[in-house]
Amino acid sequence: MANRRDFLKLSAIGSALGLVFSNISSVSAKNIKKPQKPIVVSTWQHGLAANEAAWQVLTNNGRAIDAVETGVRIPEADPKVRTVGLGGYPDSSGKVTLDACIMDENMNCGSVAYLQNIKHPISVARKVMDDTPHVMLVGEGAQQFAKQQGFIEENLLTEESKLDWQNWLSSGQAKKLINIENHDTIGMLALDNKGNLSGACTTSGAAYKLPGRVGDSPIIGAGLYVDNEVGAATATGMGELMMKTVGCHLVVELMRQGASPQEACRQAVQRIANKLDDFEQFQVGFLALNKQGEYGAFCIQSGFNYAVRDAQGEQLIDAKNLLENKA
Ligand code: SD4
Secondary structure, eight states, X not given: OOOHHHHHHHHHHHHHHHHHHHTHHHHHHHHOOOOOOSEEEEESTTHHHXXXXXXXXXXXXXXXXXXXXXXXXXXXXXXXXXXXXXXXXXXXXXXXXXXXEEEOTTSXXXXXXXXXXXXXXXXXXXXXXXXXXXXXXXXXXXXXXXXXXXXXXXXXXXXXXXXHHHHHHHTTOOOOOOOTTSOXXXXXXXXXXXXXXXXXXXXXXXXXXXXXOOOSTTSBTTTEEEETTTEEEEEEEOHHHHHHHTHHHHHHHHHHTTOOHHHHHHHHHHHHHHHOTTGGGOOEEEEEEETTSOXXXXXXXXXXXXXXXXXXXXXXXXXXXXXXXXO
């Protein structure tokens, strides 16, 4: 039997129908397209190997949420990737502290921040999502939770990262802005065979950050957002700027209003640029995937690329940037 809530919903739908019908021809021309699926996209060159692992899950009829978790675990475990998981650049005191989050097609999400000594923060975030009533655990509490869940503690500061940190210390601790050498967060978005979207984002954050600093990557809405009706977005670069604009949520909302993934990313970058006189000093890159399997990206300055894996194979694409059309 219909209750009051259903009734209110029905009335709202009824009164909206006039509007919907008046727009029906443009909506159908634009939106009724066969979605291109499955597909997975992710930030940076290390996205190629990560996508391949995710692709195996997707082509075995797996869920997007399992694909993105599986995918980003590849760079997390790779000590050569210096800004994710094992081997990530430490903070200014020499500690490797990790941030990650994950979000599925039902608005479920999990996140960890300032997590130490655990190689796969994304899987801890997944456990927060699946096994707790919470969204986010940080620091000591996140580490205790990970241990209870059977994650093994290990030292994540490799000799190479330690040496670089020591050199940085002895160089007078020059303030290191996020430029093309030191931002390689992996953000990954996938659309599975059922047409469901999910995303994951994991990082060691800005190199030599202040102890205790947490960036955008574990913040739902800033470093990652998924709305299964519309699309998904993730980000890389100077996290403070994504936090100030809730950038990934903004990208998804722009897609909801009809923007293509690339145009939504462009507008989110432009929003940042409009607010900051010195935006040219920073890098920010957004990557988006919509419900139809269309993707796009945009960044402030050249250098950001992203990896795509679909039935046609793999690609590494240079994102368009804000400064390229500036004289
Ligand atoms: C952060 N967005 O912590 C991240 C930086 C990044 O690889 O992209 N790092 O601000």
